[in-house]
Amino acid sequence: EAYANDPANGLLGLVELQKYQGDALASLGWSGAERIVAWAGEAPLDAGTQAHLKALGLIVGSGQIAGTADGDEIFGQGGNDSISAGSGDDQLYGGGGHDTLSGANGNDTLYGGEGDDTLYGGNGNDILDGAAGNDRLYGNAGNDTYLFGHGDGQDTISSDYDTSPGKYNVLQFKAGVAPEEVAARRAGNNLVLTLAGGSDQVTVTLFFDDDSPSNAYNPVQAVRFADGTEWTLAQIVARALVTTTGEDSIRGVIGADVLDGGPGNDTLSGAAGNDMLYGGEGSDKLYGEGGADLLDGGAGSDTLSGGADNDTLYGGEGNDSLYGEGGADVLDGGAGNDWLSGGAGNDTYWFGHGDGQDTISSDSDSSSVKYNVLQFKAGVSPDEVSVRRSGNDLVLTLAGGTDRVTVNYFFHSDSPSNTYNPVQVVRFADGTEWTPTQLVERALASTDGTDSLRGMSGADVLDGGLGNDTLNGAAGNDTLYGGEGDDSLFGEGGEDVLDGGVGNDTLKGGADDDTLYGGEGNDSLYGDAGADVLDGGAGNDWLSGGVGNDTYLFGHGDGQDTINSDSDSSSGKYNVLQFKAGVAPEEVAAQRSGNNLVLTLAGGTDRVTVEYFFYSDSPSNTYNPVQVVRFADGTEWTPAQLVERALTNTDGADSLRGMSGADLLDGGMGHDTLNGAAGNDTLYGGEGNDSLQGEAGADVLDGGVGNDTLKGGADDDALYGGEGNDSLYGEGGADMLDGGAGNDWLSGGVGNDTYLFGHGDGQDTINSDSDSSSGKYNVLQFKADVAPGEVGVRRSGNSLVLTLAGGADRVTAEYFFYSDSPSNTYNPVQVVRFADGTEWTLAQLVERALATTDGADSIRGLNGADLFDGDLGNDTLNGAAGDDTLYGGEGNDSLQGEAGADLLDGGVGNDTLKGGADDDTLYGGEGNDSLYGEAGADVLDGGAGNDWLSGGAGSDTLYGGIGNDTLEGNAGNDIYRFGRGDGQDTVSDYDTTSGNTDRLVFGEDIAADQLWFSRSGNSLLVGVIGTGDRVTINGWYSNSTYRVEEFHAGDGAVLLYSQVDALVSAMAAFSPPAAGETSLPGSYRETLDAVIAANWQ
Structure with missing residues (x-):
């Protein structure tokens, strides 16, 4: 009530009450100190109040607070305070916030209050209570008492500053904490005490330092409870080492510990002393460390490490790993496939029936004086143990099952005396012993099955007997017999004798002078x-x-x-x-x-x-x-x-290859393969279909009779095909190729080559597309019996064909006209020569090839401005590139201009004309012709006859001429022309181009009032009155894309497509004027003159 009316005076009254009656009231459960802390944090304290409180022995403040040399009571207000006491017996209260309290000298009481506080007792017998929050408590010198209870968070006690041997510090649990609700465990070198039912715990650092709570750094020597119960160090240790049903990690202390992991995957460490560690169920890790320890893994795949001294390791059930480490250890893997490594010292390995497939390895112990024993258990007799070598390992197998033990490195360096061998003797329960020598003898004995035997470093005799065996003599002068089966024998070092025996064997002698018999x-x-x-x-x-x-x-x-x-x-x-x-x-x-x-x-x-x-x-x-x-x-x-x-031939199919000099190879009879190799060689194929290859050197190849293949190779070669259809390839160099009789293929290859041809040589083909060099100069040389006047020249596609008169002999030069130019790089012939000295250049050959006849000619021009006249016959003329002029003459001709502004005249006959690219002019002439302008602004004139005209792309002019013609303008601004006497033409003007203007233009003698407009289905008919002449525009009424945009009369008047319907409607009321009437009758004019005048402009 006083505090509510005047907080400052109320706080002073509370301090006096605590000073004089605090102890008495504390016995009744009232804490004056806690109330002072609470009020001191709230009350406004002026200088006078502070002075009055100080006179009463109480300091209240915030931030940095320092006590006096007297016994002070210091209260921190709310906030993170740092309170330092003087040299008296002081009481420090941190209050709210993360505070730091330092007791200094004297027997001090430190109360952290709420927040994560740090308390330093200093010198003296101090009491430290962190209270709520995760606090760090340092008792420092003196016999200190640490208080901890429910709700105090997770505190840490550390006092490594006090290493005095006689200290006795106590962890005092507050009222409300019973012994049975405190669990103890070891965490590294620390002791952790946890209160049940929450997360409160206190950690005592360095309790287990050096695996002994008696160490000088341990800050707690006893644990006490409010009911008087006290735990000594030994009792604390016993509680900390108790396991659970889960995964435990337990480390013993110095002395003879007994640790039992029970269920779960546990980690047990015995530390110093003769310990007994039981893994129990689960995959456990057991470490004996110092002392003569006993480790038992129990069930599960365990790892056991004995540590120093003489240890005994039992793996138990499961695939275990046992490491004896230092000392004379005993290792028994038990059931399962175990790994046993004794380490340094003379160790004993136990093995028996039901122990699975164990492996002994101790390459960590390379001492030369070690004496390790493999001891078979009772129930295993010597006669049921078979011995064999597997690589560097010794394998001992028990009869009647799959149990076996493998000794790694027994045969390292092919000697059991090597320092890595982990077993020096094998013993049995009946006293029998097998020395390394006896073990080697047993291991190298063969069986009737598949053996793998490797000898020692001396003179061995190995006999594989039956089966697919692998025998290795190793060092020394060895004798190896494979016997029956597909065997592998390796002599290795020494002068060995290897006999494979029966079967598909592999024998390798190795170093030195060996003798190998495959058998x-x-x-x-x-x-x-x-x-x-x-x-x-x-x-x-x-x-x-x-x-x-x-x-x-x-x-x-x-x-x-x-x-x-x-x-x-x-x-x-x-x-x-x-x-x-x-x-x-x-x-x-x-x-x-x-x-x-x-x-x-x-x-x-x-x-x-x-x-x-x-x-x-x-x-x-x-x-x-x-x-x-x-x-x-x-x-x-x-x-x-x-x-x-x-290199001597036979009458059969020989395959002969010469040497690097000048060889002479004659295949004789049969289908032979001759190869001259390097040097200036002479090859005769003889009879048969032979293959001759000169390779390097200036070679002479003669195929003889048969269909032969000749390849000159590098340098200047002479190739004679002889009789038959031969293939001659000059390849590199300036070669001479003569196919002889038969239809031959001649390819000179790279270099300036000469091709020979004459009467009786058949139908040869020259091709040299493998040589595309621009400077080549190949010659087609006609033989002595060929005169220029008997050679006909023509173009066939891209090829030049030269035909001898009086027979079927001809020679074809492929690619001569490639790209429509004999100057192309693929042309295999640059000149034609005759025996009389006559030469035909490329230009002369072209002129001869393009000359027409009275028959059906097929001519293609070159890349210039060509002029062709087909004259008589059904001719095919192609101008190729350039501005060409093509006259079809008489006959049904096919003319194609291709690139360039060409002029095509079909002449007499039913001709087909195609302009190609650019602006062409096409005259159909007499006959029913087909004219295709294709690309460009073309002029098409069908001439007499019923013609078909197609303008194609571009703004074309189409005139059908006399006859019933069909005109298609297609894309572009096209002009259709029509005159008197031209018959009945049809216009198909399908053009979807927006904004184009197509025109139908009538002759000068056809005036606007002489044109009669009518509809027939979807077509528009425009006739010349008094005559049978008429133009039909297909699709006029089906789609606007079929309409011409303008009509031009001979008198200059123009009619737009949009005005046509007015004329059609007006004229529909009348019949067309009769034949012979060249002007409208007077009765028509009364109605039609006004309509004509209004629409024709």
């Missing part, structure tokens, strides 16, 4: 390095000696072998192909096949192919795998002798 089957033998002996045996074998001077053996019954050694390109090598006893020199035939040498034994199909013998057309090339051929009788064939034998 029966299609084998692949690789000598690799060293002077090796390779014998493929029966079957079609692949033999590759590799680097070194090797010997290849071959004989009767050895099949079809191939020798290839492109991996050895050394220039000084000397490899031998040694024919076995029973093979005489005279029964060996040599032939070239591409780059290969093929040696065939008579009387069967046995042959050996030496690949790359002819590479670069020289057996001296570095890829040739054979430098000499030897026989059992001492005969030797050098490379030169082998070449001579290989």
Whole structure:
């Protein structure tokens, strides 16, 4: 009541009440301090009030507040205050806001109040209460008490400034907090105490530092409750290490801990001491760390790490990973496919029935004196364990199931004495021991199945027996027998003997001088390095000696072998192909096949192919795998002798390729393939359809009889096709091509070539589109028996055809007229010559080709202004580009102007004229003609006859002439002309162009009052009175696009299309004047004169 009337005096009264009766009232549940804090934050405090409060021992303020040397009570008002006490026993109240309270010296009481506060006790035995908010509490030196209760948020206690060994700080839970509602857990090095039913918790930092709550940095030595219960350090630890049914992360303390993860994927760390860790269910992680620990993963796929000292690890059920680490450890993976790594120390690995497929690996321990044991459990006898090598690993399999244990790196460096081998002895429950030597012996024993055996670093004997085996001798002079099956044998280091036996085997000798026998089957033998002996045996074998001077053996019954050694390109090598006893020199035939040498034994199909013998057309090339051929009788064939034998022809289909010099190859009979290679060669195809290729050099190629293909290659070649339909290709150089008898194809290629042609040479074609050079000068040379007067010249499409009189012989020069110009780059002939010295230039050839005859001519002009007169016959004339003049003459002719302003005159006959581009003039002449102006402003005159005129695009003038003509103006401002005696024409003027003006113009002798307008269906009829002459405009009444816009009479009068209907309507009342009446009768004029005068202007 006093505070309400006068807050300042009310606050002073409250302070005096608290000072003298505060303790007594506190026993009744009244807190004067809390009320002072509340009122001090609200009351207006003048200087006098402040002085009075200070006299009573109480300081109230905000912001930076400092106490005195006496025992002060300091109250912060609302806001973020910083309160610093003096040296007495002080009481500090932060009030609202995020405050910082510092007790300094003395036994102080710090109350943070609401907000996230920071409290420093300073020296002395202090009491710190953060109250509501997430507070940080630092007791500093002295035996301090930390208060915490419901609603106090998430506080943190830290006192690493006080490392005195005798300190005794207490975490005091406030009234209302029972022991059973406080859960303890470890979080790293911290202790976290959480109150049930909310989010309140207090964290004690560094409680578990060094895995011991006795460490000097731990700020709490006991936990107390309002009911008197007290938790010691040991009790706190015990509560913190209790697991749950979820995923626990627990770390023990120094000493012998027992940690049980129970259900869930747990992480357990024993820390120092001889600990026992049980993972329980779930995929757990167990770390023993220091001490002789026992780790049991339980069910689930667990990871166990023993740490230092002698540990025992049990994986339990699941696919576990066990790491012994330091010490003499015992590792038992239990059921499941486990990974076992003992680490440093002499370890023991246990394995038995039902333990799955375990792997032992300890490459982290490379000490040379280690002695690790693989101990089979009771129930496993020696005779049920099979041993085999798999790569660098040793695999021991238990009979009757899938259980097996793999020892990684046992065979590293092909020796179990290597430092990475994790097992030095195998023991059984009955006392039997297997040493590394005994294990190797068992591992290298073959079976009737598919074996994979690798020897040691000494002289091994490996026999694969049955099955598709893989044998590897490793280092040393080894002997490997593949036996039956498709085997793979690898000699590796040492002078090895490899015998594939029966089957399709692969043998690789490796380093040093090896001997390889393929045996029966299609084998692949690789000598690799060293002077090796390779014998493929029966079957079609692949033999590759590799680097070194090797010997290849071959004989009767050895099949079809191939020798290839492109991996050895050394220039000084000397490899031998040694024919076995029973093979005489005279029964060996040599032939070239591409780059290969093929040696065939008579009387069967046995042959050996030496690949790359002819590479670069020289057996001296570095890829040739054979430098000499030897026989059992001492005969030797050098490379030169082998070449001579290989290039001899037969009566059959030969394939011969010369060397890099001047060769003479004669194919003889059969369809032969001859290749001169480099050098000035002479090739004769002989009889048959032969293929001759000169390649480099000035070669002479003669196809002989048959349909041959000749290719000169580079340089200046002479090609003679001979009899038959031949194809001659000069290719590079200034070549001479003579197809001879038959219909031949001649292509000179690049260079200035000469083509020969004469009587009896058939129908040849010259084409050289592969040579588009602008400076070429190719000659068509007629032979001695051809005179200029007997050669006819004509154009056929783009080709020039020259025909010899008196027969069917002719030669066609393709692309001569390409682009309508013989100067084009694709024309294969630039001049024609005769034996008498006569020459026809391009211009003369064109003139001859374009001359017409009395027959049906087909002529196309060039790119200039041509003049053609078809004269007699049904001719086809095409002007091509340029302003051309074309006269069809008599006959049904077809004239086409194409580009240019052309003049086309059809003459007599039913002709077709097409103007093409530009402004053309077309005269149909006599006959029923068809005229097409096409593009441009054309003039079309049909002449006599019933003609069809189509103007096309552009503003055209169309005059049908005498006869019943059809005129189509199409697009453009067109003019249709019509005169007396022109018959009955039809105009179709379909033009959708907006604003165009088409006109129908009548002759000078036809006046406006002599034109009679009438309607017939959708057409408009305009007749000349007193005659049969008439113009019909189709579609006039169906669509405006069919109308002409103006009518022009001979007297100069003009009628617009919009005035036509007035005339049609007026004249519809009368019959047209009778024949012979050239003017309107008087009875008509009374009505029509006014209408005519009103509309014709």
